[in-house]
Structures are given as structure tokens and as C-alpha cells.
Amino acid sequence: MAAPKYKDKDAGVVLAFNGQWISWSHTVIAYTAFLSALIVGCALHYHKIVQNQWYGYPQEWFPSVSATIGDRYPERSFFMLFIAITSGPRFALVGLFYLLTAKPGHALPKWIAGAGLVRTLTCGGWTYVTSTDDHDWHDILMISYIVFTIPWTTGCIALSPPNAKAIKYRKYLAAGFFGTLVPLVYFFIQHKVHRVAGAYTIYAFFEWSLILFDVGFDAVTALDFDTFEIVVRDVKGASKGVNASSVPTAVLEKEKEKATAGVYSARLNFGDALDIAADVYHGFVFWSTLTSLGLVVWYFPLWYMGISGYEALVMTTLGPILLGIKPIRSLVLRKQRATHLLSLAGLVAYLVKDPVLRLFTVGFGVWMSSLAWTATLSSESVHPVRLESRVLAWIVGLLMSSVAKFAWYTNNPIWPIMHAENGGWNGTGLALAVLAVLRFTRKGPLQTDHVAQRSSGSSLLSAISIGGIFFALHSLLSDTSTMILWTWDGYPIRGPVSNVNGWYTIVAMTVGLLLGVYQQDLVTTWTAYGVGCVGAAVLTLYQQWFGYYGALALTVYLMGISVPLISNAAKKSPAFTFGLGFFIYNFLVLFHVWVVAYAFVPGGPYVREHTDWIMIIMMLAIGAGVFDLISQKAKTPSNAKTADRRRPTGHRKYYIGTLGLLNILFLSANFLRFPTNDYKPYHPEDRLFTAGIWTIHFSLDNDMWSSEYRMRDLIKEMEIDVIGLLESDLQRIIMGNRDTTQFLAEDLGMYVDYGPGPDKHTWGAALLSKFPILNSTHHLLPSPVGELAPAIHATLDVYGSLVDVFVFHSGQEEDPEDRRLQSEYLAKLMGSTNRPAILLSYLVTKPLEGNYNTYVSETSGMHDVDPTDWDRWCEYILFKGLRRTGYARVSRDSITDTELQVAKFVVPKKEEQQKVWEMNAKKDKRERRVEEKDVPAGWRFPDLFKGDGVRGHHYHVFDEPRYFNF
Structure with missing residues (x-):
């Protein structure tokens, strides 16, 4: 150890050493913890630690970090011993870095030190609580560690002392760490979802690379801590701002600002940060209210089976037209706080039980919300910085809405169709909204009366653009799964998947918004517009990954152009630009529904x-x-353009931080929602599977509440392994851009085929299965007059046997020719397979009459699950090549307008298949019924729903299930 340098003052010091030894000890011990576990694990349990749920040696030949350190003795003990020793230097490292960077009046060092401490504690959490001990807590602590690594990494770069070598190494190691995350996730998906042999080994290399980069990043502090001597004494004066490097300080500061995008270059102000948080949350409330309007309107034509009259409330977005009346405009501009508070009626609506009153409450909230935001933008338009901040709040609020919907499986937790029973956070959301409005409106309006056009150009063109951009943002970007489902075309998976790849849409939205702020000259060109048009065309015309690439290009463009378009409109007559703009938006919304509901x-x-x-x-x-923008740009003097570029941009840093935080929250939800592949049928010991068909009425129950939770409970308690869902395509504005199948599939542990996507103009057909879906094709059946009839033809691997499943929704009663053509098409489709098969369908025919005899015919080879069930009109289950053992009908309560029908089948073993086909062919054997007592216990329907049942669900029509010869 070095002797103290200031011997005249420190003669009494017994021990002193340079601060860099803190860094080196941390680095050596941390690497030892991981490498010792790797060496011991490979030496003692090599084949066991390279084994995963799909493959082992030789397909997989290098162990992952978690397999190495988590489960086996003694390698786990080696790791835990050294990682415990690492904790001392780690805490000391965080403390010394704070002492090195702390300066009076600067809050950032305290925040970064806090992030470092939490990061250290969560590191101990996920290393000591393994996935085997407690999978949920291990994941939570691991996610938290990665989340706090982001501010720690960027903060250390921003606060780095003027040391050229340290800054360079930090940039490289940080880039390596975050760059590794992309291939890490890719190969994990290849392993977990696609089950690619060897993918987990490649994933393991990237996982170990993360460890090397992470520890290496903290090791760079050795280049800074040589300024400390532990007693502690600053021997070089670096903590006082002295530059010991040969590189000029100004150059290094510019390099740091570039590395962190300037986010940390200015002092952090808690009040400013709170303002931005309130603004963004209020923007989130606007989009939450607007996106809920279509849902509560849609409820009524569903029950009227046609135009109800309540559709007129779509026009409640026209609130801005009131600003054309001078006394009202003056009142609204002066009383903006009251107007914004009244707009929260859309959140209060969940307390209103009656559907009609709830609709009107939401409509009032949308009216006031569109009026309030337009008034605010118009008032702030005289101040470019405040205007840009409000516009950003509005658009970032949309991104926040998309993040929240992903976390809640495409429902928004503060929608009026949500409440505590189905996962809503309405009360919390409302309380935060009130606080956000009070903060949002705390600054007085800049303009309270006269509203003059403050930009050249055409108000008409600007109004048209507002209609187009709001429709685009709402219809395509209010949910991350919408455009993914446009490109979905079934199994095997050849494109993006909603719960795995949704973050790509969020990244594209983030990049687009940053371009709209920092590169407006770029996004307001015809070249950029052309790229956006090409993206829209590719999304519309193509599927799979290519179609989604077009979607991402369009997303970047839409978010980028939204900033200048809305800012431009705010500088013109608000009543005209936003009034007419929202009218055009409403026209597109109706057009958007008309293409399906024709x-x-x-x-x-x-x-x-x-x-x-x-x-x-x-x-x-x-x-x-x-x-309009390009025309104005051509007329703008160059000195005005220069002045515009030099305006204050401090608020942008907070928005960049907000975008980063929202991306982190999305990734956290993405990690928690990642497919578990834990798909286990209920009775594998009997080779039994239960199939069901249910028309779910767009996941809105009879009282206008979202019904996913109640559906989940009934499907689970009925032990359904394969189910067809009809009226299941919710990816339109009028239905909230939702996807019920995501929640059901992930919660119930099932594979899912969404069926024909929203760009195929059907009401939807979906398939959920406990068994792997090997292949699926989507069909649009002949419909010359009425609505398109969707069908799914899927092949499942059921206990090692291939079984075909058809899910089908036929045309309406009013279109007999459509239904005849569809019956012929489907009969041929079912007859095209010689494998065991079932049909889960909505046929619109009476038993034993008309088109029924086409579906159940020699052409199809299919048999009715129970020909004696005379009380059917819509839902039917047909089968062939299977041993049918039971059939039941379960009442819906108030979930939807249609019951749940279920049937049980046993998949014959290979040597039994011929016998089963022969038995199916003989009616007397096929239709012979038996008593429940004669059926093995594992083949029976749950007793839970006998008699009065539970929650309004009970066996009905026959009062109890029927069982057949097996």
C-alpha cells in the first residue's frame, strides 16, 4: 500500500491506499464469482447445465449464466460466496463515484448514486433468489437491475470526470452492453418460441457477454479513482474540477453530451420534471378517453343489430367548433383549468352503471377534452417553446397509452369498460388525472381572447391534415398489436408476434417522435412523405415480416410528421382547423367501420x-x-429559420427521459408477458381433449364491461383444451383496437391463431389450443352479397397424432345464397383431409335441415356431435375420426349473447384408428348414449356447473351433459 502523500498532516495514518483498488477488487472478485461457478459447473455437471427444456448435448454445448450459477452444488456456493464478497467493493464504488462527482447545486450525482445503490441491491436479489427458488421474484429483480443499469450507465458517462480514456472505455462498454441485448432477445425467442436447436448456446454467449460488459463498465472507475487516497484524500484535485487530461475539457464535455444525447447536460429541476410528467399523463388521459368512445358507442349497434342512433355521439370530437363563437372562446381560454377538469368526465364514467348514461358521460368527456386541448394549443401558440411542449405531451401521451394497453393485454386500465373486477385501475387513474390537470394548468394562459392566424399557409389544408394524422395515430398506433395482426397469416409463424415483437412498434414511435423534434426539415419533405406512402402501401398489400417493415416505416413517419402538423394547425383558427379536422377524422372513423359493416x-x-x-x-x-408546411418553408426568411433553431430546448431533455422510461416500462411488461410455453392439456393420461365453440360478442358483456376475465374463468373451469372464438376481431377504432386472444392465450397457457387479420374485413374467428398448432391457413368463404365469412383450418399435434380443426362463422340469415355457397366450400374443405377432424362453428341453420345436410355429408365426412339436439340454430360441433365421449351446453350468464358449447373426444392410438373410423361410420354405434356412471372419471364434465352452477353458468337444455358410446 502506498504511504500517505501529505505526511505533515497524516503522520498518524497507519493505512492508506489508492482509491483505484476499490475498482480492481470489485472487478476481480465479481469475475471470480462467475468464472469459478462456470469452471466448477462444467467440471462436475456439464451435461446437466447445458440441458434445457428442449435440447441437451450435443445440440446445446455451452451453459447459460442462470444454469451455471443457479441450481447445483457446489458451483452455486462458489458463486454466492464471491458475490457476497463483491458487495463491499460495490457499495464503496458507488459511494466514491458520488464523492467524485458531487458538486453544490447539482442533483444529478445524487440521482445516479441512488440508482447505483438500488442496482446493487437488486443484483443481490436476483443472484440469491434464483428462478428455481421463486421465478416471479427472480424476474422482477432481474428486470429492476436492467432498468437501473440504464440511468447508472448514462449517468456515469454524463458525470465522468474529464478523462479521455475513461470516457472512451465507458462509451464502448455501454454500447457493447446495450447492443448485446438485441441479439440476446433474438436468440432467446429462437429457443423459447421456435425451439431452434443450438439457439440457447448462442444466447448463452451473449448472456455471458453482458456479464463481461457490465462488470467491465464499473472497472473503468479505476481510471477515475486514482485521484482518491483512502483515508480519504483528494490527491489530484479532480473532484474540484481540475483537468488532469491532455484533452481540453470543452472537447470532453461535448463528447459526453453527444454520448448521452444531451439529456444530462443541463441541471435537473424537479419542478420542470413534474410539469412534464403531468403534461404527459394528461395527454395519456386524452387518448384514453378518445379511444374509449368507440367502445361505448359500439355496444349499442351490437345489441340493436344495426344502426341504433347512438352512433351520433362519434361527433362529440367536434368540441373545438365552439371556439368559433367569440364569447365562448374567451371564456374557455380564460377558464382552461375548469375545461380540462370537466374533460375528466370520461374517466368518471366507470362509476355510471347504466350503459346509456355511461355513453353520454364519455361523450361529454370527449367533447370537453377536444375543446380543452385545442384551446390550450391555440393559447400557447404565441410561445414556440410552450407550444412544442404541449404538442409533445399530446403525442407522448399516445405512446404512454400504447404502453399501458400492452401491459393490460390491449385493454386500457382507465377505460369506462374497466373496473376492479376485470383489472381496471380507474380510481387511481382518476386521482392522478386530477393532480395532472392542476399541474398542467398552473401557468396562466398566454392568450385569452383574440385568436389570429399566426402562420401563413392554408387553414383548409392544415385542417385536412389534422383529420388524416389523428385518424392514422388512432387507428394504427393506439395499440402495438394492430399492425402486427395486419401482417399475421397463421402457422408456422413467419412474421412478428404481438407479445414478443410489440416493442419494435414502440421503438419506431420513439424514433419518429425524435425526428419530428430534432429533424423537422427532414420529416417535412416530399422524400419523407414518399417513404411514408411506401410504408402504408407495403403494410396494406403484404404480410409477414415484409409487411411489418412497411408498418415500421409508416410508424416512424407518422410520429415524426405529427409534431409539425399539429404545431402548424395550432397557429391558425382553432375552430376551423381542429373543428374541420376532427370532422374529417370522424368521417374516416365511420369509413373504417363501414368497410366491414357494409x-x-x-x-x-x-x-x-x-x-x-x-x-x-x-x-x-x-x-x-x-x-402547406413546404409552401410556408419556402416563404420563410433564412434569419427566421436560424432564430427558430436557437430557441430554448431544455424541455426536450425531459421528454427524451420520458420516452426512455416508457420504453423501459414496455420492456419490463414484455419480459413478464414473454411466452412460457407451458401448454399442458387437462387430461393427457386419457388422451382426452375438450373442444368448445363460443361467440364472444367482441368481449363486451351485456352491461358494457370488458369480459375477458369472466371468459377466462369459464374456459378454465370447463377444462377446455381447444376452443374456437367468433366475433373476436377487435382491431378497429370502434372496438378499441383490442385483442382478447392475447390475454386468454397467455393466462390459460394456450397457443393462439388470431385468424384472418383486421385488414381482411371480417368480424373475426380465432383458435386457442393447448396443443401445438403445426400449420394453419385462413379462408374467406364466398360472400357475394353479405359479410365475409372467415374460417381457420389448423392442424394440431394432439398426443402425437395429427388432428385438423376448423373454426368457421357463416354469413347472415338474410343472405341465403351466401350461406349455401359457404356450406359447399366448407364441406369440400373438410372433406379434403383424411385426418381426424372437428368443426367448431356458427352455421345459421336448423338441425337436419337445409345447409346442415351439406356440412354433415359424405362430401365433408363429418358427423354431428349430437343430432338429437334440436334446439340449435347457430353453434355446431362436428367431428370425424375421433372417439366422441361427451357433449354439453353451458349458459352464458351475462358475458355475451351466446352460450358455450363443448364436446369431449379421445384421440385414438395408431392401432385403434381404423376401428374408430369404422365405428363413426355406423350410426347405431356412433349415436349410442351411456350414463355418466359408466364413463371414467377423467372423461366427465366438471360437477361445478350442475344444478344452479356458479356465477350464472350451468348446464342447460339437457340439464346435464350427455355421454356417448366410447
Whole structure:
């Protein structure tokens, strides 16, 4: 150890050593912990630690970090011993870095030190609580560690003393750490979802690389801590701002600002940060209210089976037209706080039980919300910085809404169709919304009366662009799964998946928004507009990954152009630009529904299946705004452009931080939602599976509440292994851009095929299965007059045997020719397979009559699950090549308008297949019924629903299940 340098003052010091030994000891001991476990594990349990749930040696030949350190003695003990010793230097390292960087009046060092401490504690958490001990807590602590690594890494770069070598190493190691996350996730998906042999070994190399980069990043502090001597004494004066490097301090500061995108270059102000948080949350409330309007409107035509009249409330977005009346405009501009508070009616609506009153409450909230935000933007338009901040709050609020919907399985937790029983956080959301409004409106309005146009150009073009951009943002970006489902085409998976790849949409939204803020000259060009148009065309015309690449390009463009378009509109007459703009938006919303609901609306046949027309009109509307912006740019003097570039941008740093935080929250939810592949049928010992068919009425129950939880409970308690869901496509504005199948599949542990996507213009058909879906194709059956009839043809691996499943929704009663053609098409489709098969369907026919005899025929080879069930009209289950053992009908309570029908089948072993086919062919044997007591216990339906049942669900029509010869 070195002797103290200031001997005249420190003669009494017995021990003194340089601060860099803290860093070196931390580095050596941390690496020893991991490497000792790796060496011991490979020496003693090599084949066991390279084994995973799918493969072992030789396909997998290098162990992952978790397999190495987590489960086996003695390697786990080696790791825990050294990682415990590491904790001392780790805490000391965080403390010394704080002492090195702390300066009076600067809050950032305290925040970074706090992040370092939490990061250290969570590191101990996930290393000592392994996934075997407690999987949930291990994941939570691991995610927390990664989350706090982000501010620690960027903060250390921002606060780095003027040392060129240290800054360089930190940048390289941080880039290596975060760059490794992308291939790490990719190969984990290849292993976990696609079960690629050897993928986990490659994943393991990236996982070990993370360890090397992470520890190496902290090792760089050795280059800074040589300024400390532990007693402690600053021997070089670096903590006082003295530059010991040969590189000029100004150059190093510029390099640090570049490395952190300037986020940390200014002092952090808690009040400013709170302002931005309130603004963004209030923007989130706006989008939550707006996106809920379609849902509560849609409830009524569902029950009226046609135009109900309540659709008129779609026009409640036209609140801004009141700003054209001078006394009202003056009142609203002066009383903005009251207007914004009244807009929260859309959140209060969940307390209103009656559906009609709830609809009107939401409509009032949307009216006030659109009015309040337009008034605020118009008022702030005289101050470019405040205007940009409000516009960013509005758009980042959309991104926050998408993140929240992903975390809640495509439902928004503060929607009026949510409450505590189905996962809603309405009360919490409302309380935060009130606080956000009070903060949002704490600054007085900049303009309270006269509203003059403050920019050249055309108000008409600007209004058209507002309609186009709001429709685009709402219809495509209010949920991360919408465009993914546009490109979905079944199994095997050849494109993105909602619960795995949704973050790509969030990244594209983030990048687009940053371009819209920092590169407005780029996004407001015809070249950028052309890229956006190409993206829209690719999304509309193609599927799989190529189609999604178009979606990402379009996403970047839409988010980027939204900033200048909305800012431009705010500088013009608010009543005209936003009033007319929202009217055009409403037209596109209705058009967006008409292309599917053409059979129920006037003029519907003319727009039937024309999503391409909608996309063209949307992009042309946005193009009108681009033309207006480019025209104004050409007339703007160069000195005005320069002045605009020099305006204060401090608020942007807080928005960048907010975007980073939202991305982290999304990734955290993404990690928790990652597929577990724990798909276990209920009775594998009997080779039994239970199949069901249910028309779920767009996941809105009879009282206008979201019904996923109640559906989940009934499906689980009925022990259903394979189920077809109809009226299940919710990816439209009017249905909230939702996807019920995500929640059901992940909660119940099932594979899911969404069926024909939202760009295929059907009401939806979906398949959920406990068994692997090996292949699926989607069909749109002949429908010359009425609505398109969707069908799924899937092949499942059921206990090692291939079983075909058909899910089908036929046309309406009013279109007999459609239904006849569809019955012929489906009969041939079912007859095309010689494998065991079942049909889960909505046929719109009476038993033993009409088209029934086409579905159940020699052409299809299918048999009715119970021909004596005379009380059917819509739902039917057919089968062939299987041993049918039971059939039941379960009442729906108030979940939907249709019961749940279920049937039980046994998959014959290979040597029994011929016998089963022969038995199916003989009616007297096929239809012979037996008593429940004669059926093995594992083959029986649950007793839970006998008699009065539970929660309004009980066996009905027959009062109890029926069992058949087996």
C-alpha cells in the first residue's frame, strides 16, 4: 500500500491506499464469482447445465449464466460466496463515484448514486433468489437491475470526470452492453418460441457477454479513482474540477453530451420534471378517453343489430367548433383549468352503471377534452417553446397509452369498460388525472381572447391534415398489436408476434417522435412523405415480416410528421382547423367501420372491403398538410429559420427521459408477458381433449364491461383444451383496437391463431389450443352479397397424432345464397383431409335441415356431435375420426349473447384408428348414449356447473351433459 502523500498532516495514518483498488477488487472478485461457478459447473455437471427444456448435448454445448450459477452444488456456493464478497467493493464504488462527482447545486450525482445503490441491491436479489427458488421474484429483480443499469450507465458517462480514456472505455462498454441485448432477445425467442436447436448456446454467449460488459463498465472507475487516497484524500484535485487530461475539457464535455444525447447536460429541476410528467399523463388521459368512445358507442349497434342512433355521439370530437363563437372562446381560454377538469368526465364514467348514461358521460368527456386541448394549443401558440411542449405531451401521451394497453393485454386500465373486477385501475387513474390537470394548468394562459392566424399557409389544408394524422395515430398506433395482426397469416409463424415483437412498434414511435423534434426539415419533405406512402402501401398489400417493415416505416413517419402538423394547425383558427379536422377524422372513423359493416349501413356496398381506399385518403390528407408546411418553408426568411433553431430546448431533455422510461416500462411488461410455453392439456393420461365453440360478442358483456376475465374463468373451469372464438376481431377504432386472444392465450397457457387479420374485413374467428398448432391457413368463404365469412383450418399435434380443426362463422340469415355457397366450400374443405377432424362453428341453420345436410355429408365426412339436439340454430360441433365421449351446453350468464358449447373426444392410438373410423361410420354405434356412471372419471364434465352452477353458468337444455358410446 502506498504511504500517505501529505505526511505533515497524516503522520498518524497507519493505512492508506489508492482509491483505484476499490475498482480492481470489485472487478476481480465479481469475475471470480462467475468464472469459478462456470469452471466448477462444467467440471462436475456439464451435461446437466447445458440441458434445457428442449435440447441437451450435443445440440446445446455451452451453459447459460442462470444454469451455471443457479441450481447445483457446489458451483452455486462458489458463486454466492464471491458475490457476497463483491458487495463491499460495490457499495464503496458507488459511494466514491458520488464523492467524485458531487458538486453544490447539482442533483444529478445524487440521482445516479441512488440508482447505483438500488442496482446493487437488486443484483443481490436476483443472484440469491434464483428462478428455481421463486421465478416471479427472480424476474422482477432481474428486470429492476436492467432498468437501473440504464440511468447508472448514462449517468456515469454524463458525470465522468474529464478523462479521455475513461470516457472512451465507458462509451464502448455501454454500447457493447446495450447492443448485446438485441441479439440476446433474438436468440432467446429462437429457443423459447421456435425451439431452434443450438439457439440457447448462442444466447448463452451473449448472456455471458453482458456479464463481461457490465462488470467491465464499473472497472473503468479505476481510471477515475486514482485521484482518491483512502483515508480519504483528494490527491489530484479532480473532484474540484481540475483537468488532469491532455484533452481540453470543452472537447470532453461535448463528447459526453453527444454520448448521452444531451439529456444530462443541463441541471435537473424537479419542478420542470413534474410539469412534464403531468403534461404527459394528461395527454395519456386524452387518448384514453378518445379511444374509449368507440367502445361505448359500439355496444349499442351490437345489441340493436344495426344502426341504433347512438352512433351520433362519434361527433362529440367536434368540441373545438365552439371556439368559433367569440364569447365562448374567451371564456374557455380564460377558464382552461375548469375545461380540462370537466374533460375528466370520461374517466368518471366507470362509476355510471347504466350503459346509456355511461355513453353520454364519455361523450361529454370527449367533447370537453377536444375543446380543452385545442384551446390550450391555440393559447400557447404565441410561445414556440410552450407550444412544442404541449404538442409533445399530446403525442407522448399516445405512446404512454400504447404502453399501458400492452401491459393490460390491449385493454386500457382507465377505460369506462374497466373496473376492479376485470383489472381496471380507474380510481387511481382518476386521482392522478386530477393532480395532472392542476399541474398542467398552473401557468396562466398566454392568450385569452383574440385568436389570429399566426402562420401563413392554408387553414383548409392544415385542417385536412389534422383529420388524416389523428385518424392514422388512432387507428394504427393506439395499440402495438394492430399492425402486427395486419401482417399475421397463421402457422408456422413467419412474421412478428404481438407479445414478443410489440416493442419494435414502440421503438419506431420513439424514433419518429425524435425526428419530428430534432429533424423537422427532414420529416417535412416530399422524400419523407414518399417513404411514408411506401410504408402504408407495403403494410396494406403484404404480410409477414415484409409487411411489418412497411408498418415500421409508416410508424416512424407518422410520429415524426405529427409534431409539425399539429404545431402548424395550432397557429391558425382553432375552430376551423381542429373543428374541420376532427370532422374529417370522424368521417374516416365511420369509413373504417363501414368497410366491414357494409351489410348494416346505408351505402355500405360501395365501400365494401376497401381498406386500401382508407389508407389512400389518410395519406392524401396528411400530404395536404405537408404541402402547406413546404409552401410556408419556402416563404420563410433564412434569419427566421436560424432564430427558430436557437430557441430554448431544455424541455426536450425531459421528454427524451420520458420516452426512455416508457420504453423501459414496455420492456419490463414484455419480459413478464414473454411466452412460457407451458401448454399442458387437462387430461393427457386419457388422451382426452375438450373442444368448445363460443361467440364472444367482441368481449363486451351485456352491461358494457370488458369480459375477458369472466371468459377466462369459464374456459378454465370447463377444462377446455381447444376452443374456437367468433366475433373476436377487435382491431378497429370502434372496438378499441383490442385483442382478447392475447390475454386468454397467455393466462390459460394456450397457443393462439388470431385468424384472418383486421385488414381482411371480417368480424373475426380465432383458435386457442393447448396443443401445438403445426400449420394453419385462413379462408374467406364466398360472400357475394353479405359479410365475409372467415374460417381457420389448423392442424394440431394432439398426443402425437395429427388432428385438423376448423373454426368457421357463416354469413347472415338474410343472405341465403351466401350461406349455401359457404356450406359447399366448407364441406369440400373438410372433406379434403383424411385426418381426424372437428368443426367448431356458427352455421345459421336448423338441425337436419337445409345447409346442415351439406356440412354433415359424405362430401365433408363429418358427423354431428349430437343430432338429437334440436334446439340449435347457430353453434355446431362436428367431428370425424375421433372417439366422441361427451357433449354439453353451458349458459352464458351475462358475458355475451351466446352460450358455450363443448364436446369431449379421445384421440385414438395408431392401432385403434381404423376401428374408430369404422365405428363413426355406423350410426347405431356412433349415436349410442351411456350414463355418466359408466364413463371414467377423467372423461366427465366438471360437477361445478350442475344444478344452479356458479356465477350464472350451468348446464342447460339437457340439464346435464350427455355421454356417448366410447
